[in-house]
Amino acid sequence: MKYALVTGGSRGIGRAVSLKLASMGYTVLVNYVSNEAKAQETIDQIKAEGGDAVLMKFDVSDAEQTREAISAWQQEHPEDYIEVVVNNAGIRRDNLIVWMSPEDWGSVINTNLGGFYNVTSLLIKPMLLHRFGRVINMASLSGLKGMTGQTNYSAAKGGLIAATKALAQEVARKGITVNAVAPGFVRTDMVEGLDEAELRKLIPMNRFGEPEEVANLVGFLASKESSYITGECISINGGLYS
């Protein structure tokens, strides 16, 4: 059996990525932090399509919780390893920096960037031993361009892109690729409350993206077909920024 872990797989982009990886033959470990009902919906959808998936609850920003959950899985599956990890769990807490609380700075950095470290540092060793792995990090247009009201989120995503490039070089000789995906506006809970009618005027394709469009790119990066691509950050934004 082949295993993939998708952090934040309960909703939005993570759900679409979980469905995509399941359709590629992976048993998907669907991580979430609080929304069990939504995570279960992801599992049910995967099973309805003939795939296999299990729930894996932990807070990616909490190193101890992450270690406990992943170690427990590893002990139950001594012959297996997680060959694909999609570091997708993310939050935003937007504010101009003059009003940004230390909590909103910290939680965004600890989830979007700290989560990458907490998860990936545990999974990379088995990938090295098996000489195959795929690490895919969900960055953002904000991490490339920077966005007003998002110094915390832009810093976290920019850091994630830099970490992607560094780790790619560390493990390139061992059959492991490390890439990032940088979506623009994608229709999920995260963009609720944004003025879509106004924002789409800025997007050459004149629409928000769909989670499945991001999932198709992640699926390609997870596949063997992407074997010579590493250390890249691929934008998927309808032409908004390149």
Ligand SMILES: NC(=O)c1ccc[n+]([C@@H]2O[C@H](COP(=O)([O-])OP(=O)(O)OC[C@H]3O[C@@H](n4cnc5c(N)ncnc54)[C@H](OP(=O)(O)O)[C@@H]3O)[C@@H](O)[C@H]2O)c1
């Ligand atoms: N939507 C966009 O326009 C857009 C654009 C660029 C980048 N992105 C990035 O794409 C990723 C997915 O975004 P989305 O739009 O699909 O967001 P979303 O619909 O708000 O879903 C966020 C997911 O992350 C999980 N999560 C949040 N904090 C977590 C934590 N501490 N530990 C574990 N899981 C956690 C949530 O779990 P629960 O359900 O349990 O809360 C949920 O599954 C994020 O990294 C986001 O920054 C999104």
